[in-house]
Amino acid sequence: MRVKLVGFLAVLAAMLVSSTAWAVEAAPASFTLSARGPVSQGVTIKPVLKKPRVLGLVVFKQRQHARVGTVPLGSFSGRPSIHWNLKVRGKILGSGSYVISLRVFANGRPADIPAPPPRKLTISGQHVRVG
Numbered sequence: 657m658r659v660k661l662v663g664f665l666a667v668l669a670a671m672l673v674s675s676t677a678w679a680v681e682a683a684p685a686s687f688t689l690s691a692r693g694p695v696s697q698g699v700t701i702k703p704v705l706k707k708p709r710v711l712g713l714v715v716f717k718q719r720q721h722a723r724v725g726t727v728p729l730g731s732f733s734g735r736p737s738i739h740w741n742l743k744v745r746g747k748i749l750g751s752g753s754y755v756i757s758l759r760v761f762a763n764g765r766p767a768d769i770p771a772p773p774p775r776k777l778t779i780s781g782q783h784v785r786v787g
Contacts, residue, residue: 682706687758689775691784695748698741699777699784701729703758708733712761715744718753718776728761742784753778 687703703711713727725744732738742749757774759766778785 682709683760683769684709684711684758684772686772687775689756689777689786691777691786693784694782695742695779695784696782697784698739699786701738701740701758702735703732703738703772704735705733710761711738712759712766713740714757714759714766715749716755716757716774718755724749724754726761726766728764742779749777749779751779751781 682705684703684705687701689699689701691697691699701713708731710731711729713729715724715727716722717724727740727744729738729740754777755774756777757771759771760769761767776787
């Protein structure tokens with residue numbers, strides 16, 4: 657009985673020391689996407705972060721559900737205001753409907769951490785609309 661208790665306490669102590677062993681890493685709680693004006697002005701992303709995180713976007717074409725690409729944004733904390741110029745792989749998104757997902761990135765790729773609900777973005781000609 658004493659050996660089991662000592663083993664249990666050792667495992668419990670190891671879990672408390674290593675927070676990633678028992679706690680899921682915090683993803684952005686939510687984010688807003690806002691656009692003011694033409695495509696040339698881009699959009700603003702405002703995430704709500706509980707901890708400093710490296711963020712990026714995963715962009716999908718809405719109708720085909722095809723992944724257009726990823727956009728690394730950088731490291732942020734709190735409630736930053738992030739400007740995105742609507743470029744994916746060096747090119748501005750063309751006309752169409754897109755789904756934008758804000759993700760935590762690790763090693764330049766989206767991490768396997770749950771993300772907040774994605775947002776919709778529509779580009780028609782030179783105008784951008786969110787929602």
